[in-house]
Amino acid sequence: MMLNHHIKVAIRNIQKQGVYALLNIVGLSVGLVLGLFVILLVRHELNYDGSFSDSDQIYRMSTEGVLANNLINSATTPMPLAHVLEKMDGVEKIVRFIPGANNVVVKGDVRYNESGFMFGSEQFFELFDLKIIEGNTPVDLSSPRKVVITERVAGMYFQDEAAVGKFINRDGVEYEVVAVCEELPTASHFDFSFVASLNTIDEILLRKGDSAYVENWKSDWMYLNCYTYFKLNKNIDKNEFVKQVNVEKDKLISPQVEEMMKLEQSTDSIELSFFAQSIKSIHFASHLDGELKANSKPIYIQLFVFVAMFVLLTTCVNFMNLTTAKLKVKYREVGYRQLVGATRGQLIMQFLVEALVYGLGAMFIGMVLLELLLPYFNSFFELNLEFNFFRGWVDFFGILIALLLVGLIAGSFPAFFFSGRKPEKLISGNYSIGKAGFVIxxxxxxSQFAVAMFLVVVASAMWWQIDFVRDSEHGYDAQNIMVIERGNAVRKKLPEFKRELLQVEGVKYVSACSSLPGDDYIQGPFRINDVDNDRVVMLPLNYVDEDYFNVLNLRLKAGRFLSTELGDSMGLSLNVAAVKKLKLRKPLEDKLEVFGNSKWSLNTVGVIKDFHYESFFSEIKPLGLLLLSNKMRFEYVLVKTEGVNPEQIEEIKKIWDKYSDGAPFVHKSMSERLNRLYEEEVRIAKIMSVFALLSLFIALLGVIALVAFIIEYKAESIAIKNVIGASRQSIMSQVFSMFGFYVLLGVLFASLPAYWAIKAWASSYAYFDFIGFGAFILWAIVLIALAFVVTFIQTFRGSTLRLAAS
Amino acid sequence: MIHARNLTKVVRNGSIETTVLQNVNLDIEESEYVVILGPSGSGKTSLINTIGLIDKPSSGEMFFMGHEVSRLKERQRSNLRRGGIGFVFQNFGLIDELNVLENIELPLQYLKYSKKNRQEQVQKMLSKFQLTHLKQYYPNQLSALQKQMVAIARAYVINPDVLIADEPTGNLLSADGNKVMDVLSALNEEGLTIVMATHSATEADKGQRVIQLYDGHVITENIKNRL
Structure with a gap:
């Protein structure tokens, strides 16, 4: 078999090539590892929520429209929407769930602060069919105070004991564990650790109000208070279905809207409609308010695919360069093969097989590297990728096909380049490749330097922007602020708690608030009735105590900060953006009514300068700050210090333990919280940086190959120049001058696409700081300098060898 | 077997044209041992490449086994070469990655002989050229003489119509050169047509006919030792 012969020759060639073969395999391995990593990454991103049996038929209902002059684009829906869905043909299952607030869950002496507690309706585990590890199926969530916990949670609270039938307590409610389920895959657009029966919420709400309040909460179309999912029959057209849902919804919602408008004597319109999103598309493409997790952006996927393709291509290019570097030897060999009877097809096959053998070697090394590095990749890039080469047919064949493609692309140039030569040229040693050969x-x-330049510039721009959003003026001072989560645990004795904290050395101010940058702020409808007209506006709100302003060092534009002493319980602080949006001419005099309850009106006591209470992704929006009453729940305690030291934290913890009724002490710095707003960007920037470094490595391998080729090709002239006394520097300059232009061309060629990519990426930011063209020039110089250094080393080595040979 | 009429070969190097063969006429018959003799630059290699269908003439006619080949494309010439012509070169032309056995087997593989056939043929050659003990050796482990013997065995294994040797002793010591010449003579005695290029008059004496080239012209043609 000729194939055996080709494989044998390829292996022996690799052995003989030594350093070149090693460089070739290393280059291919690096390229393949990157390629495989990106394939895993893209697959991970695109396969979100694909693990459920009915994933293709599961949709989330989301809301869009105008409510009180505010555009609504929300992942949440009103509770009664489910009743509309129930009546629709084609709906096979419906699930509503409501994520619970961060709270302490207690089982005996075991207590943890839990953020993954949610309330789900009866069919939750039928729609999201996770494996039930303990307990009966179907899971019964029909009655209140039942809970399903995940395997991890069961281990934490019950260790090796059976969990089903046992009880846990959250916020004073005892829940019976009815089942233990497997963990939700990390590639899901939502997450949970506990799913309690949804109707438990009725009891919880009853503690806050009467049954009418509960009923209103459940039936009001104006409350976007739950997430609604359903399974749609395959035979039903989704678009037609959604149209019908909106028609049916209008019949129910219109009376409520009309009644409200009449009551409020308002002319503002309320328009709500609903649309369905396939759950498999949510992570990839949905960026609504109230998303349950930070979703991905298509630009990242496009960028990754682009990067993977180009890294693999540059890898192939590298292979071509290194394979053809030993031109002279190859030429003769091919010539002799032709003369002993090889056809062009046989020669092409030989080169392709050689490329595939290299590819197999590189793939083997690449897969071993990937297996070894994946845990580190996952940890470094905060991912949870899995590689199942030998466990999944898709992976197995996918990689084999990728290998075949890489082999074919990488081997094609040498194959066609050599096999197409005439034998008389090959054996005569007259192997001039002409200008075209050099140009190619x-x-x-x-192409290699273009990819490297593109990636280093884009990665640099990302880091530049991340530094910008981290370091720039937020309109408040985030330094030395400790954020204690689940602050509500000290609500009953907040004044005492604050007083005691202020005794700790270095503690300057202590404050409580309901929201922090990065949270979804609650929104309240306000009505303004002045000379302009009558209008209703939704305003994001934050409940804070009077020390909030000092802790964040907010700046006043007019009036004063909220004050308990001055009786500001009905007072309000607005930011400048809110004043503009509300079109208040005299903000300190105009009164704002709470829409829906005209008895309540608020006085604006001060206007504060705008500050970034959300991320830099969005423009600074209007904000109202209301004074926290002692009966109101709050989420955070903020402690402003002069500096942070472990003793101080320890003292604060002691005081917390004294007042928090056993709630765990969970704290972070404000800076850490701010950084979390950009963690996705940091992750992407890290990935891009690694790609950039590796593509630079591959590009430099390309330089080594080209220099090797030039030295080989110009062997005689180099030897002669050496003999007649030319310095190595002059030889090096000659070699570099032969391809330096192409490096420069690559660097220039990449600049425009890099600029476009940065602009495309920047479009997700409301505030963006462009890295500047100086960085382009700097990187161009660095890349050219690196190419020069590699040329110097390679030429020095090559010319020494040539001298010896001559 | 091989007939050339008014063969002319012009080589272009940029704007410079050099006529390396001019109006060469020759006839080589089956089982002949023809030597092309000439000093360096006389056009020996050009002529031998043309006769061996490696290259084609710029003008003139050339017949190989009854086929007019002067206008054939490389692929067509390659088809005629395959199995029809065996080559021996001054620098041996062995494939470094293949051992002796594999080098000899290589043309048979390209010609798609069956494995059994290949093994038989290769064994015959190893034995004929006394290379059996070297069959696992690679070219870099062989002496120059051994390399050339392997090259001859590889050229002969396909049982070619003609064996073309371009300065086969050029890289050998004179004693080794004589051995190679003896082998070629022996092959010719078995009926193999041989065309050899050399600059050595002594070696040329081994042939039956000597065509002397100078500056691309045939200046003499001596018939010697014709059987």
């Missing part, structure tokens, strides 16, 4: 080789290096 030069362009290969151009």
């Amino acid at each position: 080789r030069g362009l290969l290096v151009t």
Whole structure:
């Protein structure tokens, strides 16, 4: 079999090539590892929520429209929407759930602060069919105070004991564990650790109000208070279905809207409609208010695919360059093969097989590397990728096909380049490749440097922007602020708690608030009736105590800060953006009515300068700050200190333990919280940086190959120049001058696409700081300098060898 | 078997044209041992490449086994070469990655002989050229003489119509050169047509006919030792 012969020759060639073979395999391995990593990454991103049996038929209902002059684009829906869905043909299952607030869950002496507690309706585990590890199926969530916990939670609270039938307590409610389920895959657009029966919420709400309040909460179309999912029959057209849902919804919602308008004597319109999102598309493409997790952006996927393709291509280019570097030897060999009877097809096959053998070697090394590095990749990039080469047919064949493609692309150039030569040229040693040959080789290096330049510039721009959002003026001072989560645990004795904290050395101010940057702020409808007209506006709100302003060092534009002493329980602080949106001419005099309850009106006591209470992704929006009453729940305690030291934290913890009724002490710095707003960006920037470094490595391998080729090709002239006394520097300059232009061309060529990519990426930011063209120039210089250094080393080594040979 | 009429070969190097063969006429018959003799630069290699269908003439006619080949494309010439012509070069032309056995087997593989056939043929060659003990050796482990013997065995294994040897002793010591010449003579005695290029008059004496080239012209043609 000729194939055996080709494989044998390829292996022996690799052995003989030594350093070149090693460089070739290393280059291919690096490229393949990157390629595989990106494939895993993209697959991970695209396969979100694909693990449920009915994933293709599961949709989330979301809301859009106008409510009190505010555009609504929300992942949440009103509770009664489910009743509309129930009546629709084609709906096979419906689930509503409501994520619970961060709270302490207690089982005996075991207590943890839990953020993954949610309330789900009866069919939760039928729609999201996770494996039930303990307990009966179907899971019964029909009655209140039942809960399903995940395997991890069962281990935490019950260790090796059976969990079903046992009880846990959250916020004073005892829940019976009815089942233990497997963990939700991390590639899901939501997450949970506990799912309690949804109707438990009725009891919880009853503690806050009467049954009418509960009923209103459950039936009001104006409350976007739950997430609604359903399974749609395959035969039903989704778009037609959604149209019908909106028609049916209008019949129910219109009377409520009309009644409200009449009551409030308002002319503002309320328009709500609903749309369905396939759950498999949510992570990839949905960016609504109230998303349950930070979703991905298509630009990242596009960028990754682009990067993977180009890294693999540059890897192939590298292979071509290195394979053809030993031109002279190859030429003769091919010539002799032709003369002993090899056809062109047989020669092409030989080169392709050689490329595949290299590819197999590189793939093996690449897969071992990937297996070894994946845990580190996952940890470094905060991912949870899995690689199942030998466990999944898709992976197995996918990788084999990728290998075949890489082998074919990488081997094609040497194959066609050599096999197409005439034997008399090959054996005569007259192997001039002509100008076109050099240009092609030069362009290969151009492509490698273009990719490297593109990636280093884009990665640099990302880090530049991340530094900008972290370091720039937020309109408040985030330094030295400790954020204690689940602050409500000290609500009953907040004044005492604050007083005691202020005794701790270095503690300057202590404050409580309901929301922090990065949270979804609650919104309240306000009505303004002045000379302009009558209008209703939704305003994001934050309940804070009077020390909030000092802790964040907010700046006043007019009036004063909220004050308990001055009786500001009905007072309000607005930011400048809110004043503009509300079109208040005299903000300190105009009164704002709470829409729906005209008895309540608020006085604006001060206007504060705008500050970034959300991330830099969005423009600074209007904000109202209301004074926290002693009966109101709050989420955070903020402690402003002069500096942070472990003793101080320990003292604060002691005081917390004294007042928090056993709630765990969970704290972070404000800076850490701010950084979390950009963690997705940091993750992407890290990935891009690694890609950039590796593509630079591959580009430099390309330079080594090209220099090797030039030295080989110009062997005689180099030897002669050496003999007649030319310095190595002059030889090096000659070599560099032969391809330096192509490096420069690559660097220039990449600049415009890099600029476009940065602009495309920047479009997700409301505030963006462009890295500047100086960085482009700087990187261009660095890349050219690196190419020069590699040329210097390679030429020095090559010319020494040539001298010895001559 | 091989007939050339008014063969002319012009080589272009940029704007410079050099006529390396001019109006060469020759006839080589089956089982002949023809030597092309000439100093360096006389056009020996050009002529031998043309006869061996490696290259084609710029003008003139060339017949190989009854086929007019002067206008054939490389692929067509390659088809005629395959199995029809065996080559021996001054620098041996062995494939470094293949051992002796594999080098000899290589043309048979390209010609798609069956494995059994290949093994038989290769064994015959190893034995004929006394290379059996070297069959696992690689070219870099062989002496120059051994390399050339392997090259001859590889050229002969396909049982070619003609064996073309371009300065086969050029890289050998004179004693080794004589051995190679003896082998070629022996092959010719078995009926193999041989065309050899050399600059050595002594070696040329081994052939039956000597065509002397100078500056691309045939200046003499001596018939010697014709059987």
